[in-house]
Amino acid sequence: MSLSVRHILSVNDLTKKDCALILKTAQNMEEISERSVKKVPILRGKTILLCFFEPSTRTRTSFEIAAKRLSADAVNISSVGSSLSKGETLLDTAKNLEAMNPDILVVRHAQSGIPHLLAQAVDCPVINAGDGMHEHPTQALLDLMTILKVKKRIAGLHIAIIGDILHSRVALSNIILLKKMGAKVSLAGPASMIPLGIEQFGVPIFYDIRKVIPSADVIMMLRIQREREADSFFPSLREYSRFFGLNKETMKHAKKDVVILHPGPVNRGVEIAPEIADGEHSLILDQVTNGVAVRMALLYLLCGAKK
Template structure:
């Protein structure tokens, strides 16, 4: 069906992917998206393959998306939630991974609070490793689904002005998207309070702004990041209310943006904090398209890593 399969064992980060590989994944995802709209939402492509979802952080949404992607490709999916300390019983990440490997899975999807965890296990495992989020480092399938969503609407990525708003420092979503959009030829601007923008980020080739209203005047794409309420304890945020006033996107701030701007959010939404309900539910918002495309992108990743070999 698809013969431009990417030639790698793992998907660890946007950093590794070439522009051609990114385009190949998006193209496959576009084709596989249609499977989820059929009456029989299933293709036999990965029958007899085993995909393990190994989640060291809870995430119903991402886990569900990967599980459904596996099942719609006819693979067997096994979920392992390793957040409870009793589950791992003090075993090291490496022992856990080697153990799973001994059961001959075809792919291990891993979410872990430590940056680099997927990279460590990828070197030890023959099976494919997919990074589903490692600390504040990368979340490549999120970036791929965002690229897909933008391209679907704008018909191109190159030359677009993308504005990413929120806690840039702690966001793997921001990091993976900056890399992905830059590689695809888009311009990226990050916006947030000075405490939430990492020093030296200009070296990634992005502009920095502290003024949301001003920064979205020329935006083709606005990506609002989720505020992690737990960060507040670290006194990086003054208060949710104050944050919302300065960096929350509402209809009033959106007034000066171009009429064809599109708005993304990785979810789950804090309605009334980083995004107002009116904006989230407006025609500018592609938040639900992101979810649909997330499923398609994950099916495409499994296709390229597991199925494309044959």
């Protein structure tokens, strides 16, 4: 069995079979992270370049740990202090990186489509670790794994994605992937943060989160992306929190077995109240743990990909 794709650029490219293989491999690799010696030799001698041209803690660390647990050598490149800041074009940088014979390129960039561009320019598999406001496929896969582990199924679940849909690549990847796997997905948030045309994905849109919470099996809260000047899309953080934040009051209407996801980093007290983020329904830290397993699975599966 192998993946039908050579790169992980968009969840659109993944078949249901691919997702099943990725999740099965990830679940069987979880055990490695629980050992006292957290390392297996499978990717010994492989070089994985982590090119994060946009700040990241969780995702970069997650990829680095995943690579190291499989004995690959992970090398970090960031835009600050790299030749990009000296005027080299991105494609030249990519060609130079490729000349060092990496086995996988992991790319995050503030501009949508950069991982796709690089995948055409270089010879090795490319993983999109988040491109602009477009996609974040590995996040959607780890969310899928997190939901599946608790709910035991995806098909038929109602998943509510709430908040800043407009700037969120996590939202787009999740909408496509969850719909593909048979879930019902609803969106909710302020009208200014619902992108035009999003309804063509077959997702109902709500401007009042109280309408979507009672029937949700999974609530996925999104971060207000203040680095993308998201707070100019509503009058004040306080008002946002009052109308679109998840707190004790809104949770009163939720199902007893609802689970809450958040891709992090959390703006405590803005989109989610601290007692909910740390509460019994929250799977926020499980998402982080599962993220390492999903990325281990992807690195393993892509290292065997034929040209």
